[in-house]
Amino acid sequence: MDVFSLFWLVLILFSLWPVMQQQRIQRARLAWLRRVQRRTGGRVITLIHRQEGTGLLALLGRRFITIEDSEKVLRAIRATPPEVPIDLILHTPGGLVLAAEQIAHALRRHPARVRVMVPHYAMSGGTLIALAADEIWMDENAVLGPVDPQLGNYPAASLLRAVARKGPEKVDDQTLILADLAGKAVHQVAETVAELVAHQLPPERVRPVARALSEGRWTHDFPITCDMLREMGFRVHCELPDEVYQLMELYPQPDARRPSVQYVPQPEPLPQGARD
Template identity: 55%
Template sequence: MWFWILFFIWTLVPVWRQYFINYRRLCAIRRLERKRGTRVITLIHRQETISFLGIPLRNYISVEDSEQVLRAIRLTPDTMPIDIILHTPGGLVLASEQIAHALNHHLAKVTIFVPHYAMSGGTMIALAADEIVMDLNAVLGPVDPQLGQYPAASIIAITEQKPLDQIKDETLILADISRKAIHQVEEFLKHLLHGKMERERASEIVRILSSGYWTHDYPITPEQVEQLGLPIYVGLPPEVYELMELYPQPSGRRPTVQYVPTRYDGRD
């Protein structure tokens, strides 16, 4: 009898914990909205332990994400600014482009907050904003298309370095798809940057970000973002950091990083 009661409680504890942390997240979002007078939308992908079995789940930008973000934008008046807290390794191009397209068409100001990183599709979403606000050590990433495990630009490079009679038909097909994928991304990025800067500067940014100039996981620092000519500001509101604390990584048997969780002011 007591065994089943304890087992029942043990299975419900993670559910209660998840409900409580979700409540705290909503409260933190609402505080930031009241402070800034905006609609705050979070797109945060962390590895979290959700099930009662303790299985960690890692997330990426998905179609479900784009559906939810688009719904939040539809619920926002055209005159209300939107703040996006973005923390993601990237994801589906379709979903990223849908989110970026919707943000680009929002009439009021759109601000992207990047506390740690917004890679690949996350960078594409950031380019749709009127202003990108980053932590001093946060990074963006290139948006060059990937075909499976290979960069599209590298597949094209193979066809330019070897005679055609030495290249497999499958590789030639991939190269054709790669050219189309790069062209599609370039055209979409130019659409996002249209009207935000001179056409020559926009074309140069698009070329660097989408053509394989860097590897796909290359970290683009705030200094480099500024050099590219994108509208960037360094320094996040403290409420953004507080909200990120409510998206913890799952605890393991031994923590890999430990420190005294308080701010030091130079005194003992």
């Protein structure tokens, strides 16, 4: 084999390696799903958005909740018998409100127990999905987030406050139109949240919690912890089965030239005579 042929062979192998790695990881994920479903007797669905390499060149891309996601999750829920419980493993920065609402309503309508598990975070639309569950299980350091709607680069609630502070006569027509849309968006999301949480909270807590989560009380990336959710009245477990963490290991982040985080998985014993 000449040098030119060897070069092309190496190039082809180098191009195919990411695809082979993706297939290996995908097989491991499916094996995890089958193993856990056999143990629990329920349906396990994963909605996990991490930065992953795709395609022959392993191009990186960030992922969010999309219509395609909602279609797949809705098909999985529809294929689940009414008496079979659902466990949804959720890790997402959020995404399209319409898609998140579709998933949330479908989970809420499922007759059997629905449990959402959050290993790290489920923000914005992810929080909307989590609120539809009968039980929320989270790592003790995991967080949810507010679900206040965003219009372009601006929080809807901030648009409303800006117009109210300046007065409608002192803002331009485009801002007034945005404020009108913002008012509708805040009302719609608050109604959706109230509908989703009504099964978990006492009636007198439903509207205050829905307003707190949707009215722009906090910034959109504000972390809502287990303790805060408990204070609101939700049934939250601040613990997760080890299997969930094993699953997250099957969603590796792309390797960087200089890793930013490193650690030894198991602490090494101190040598004899050593002191802390």
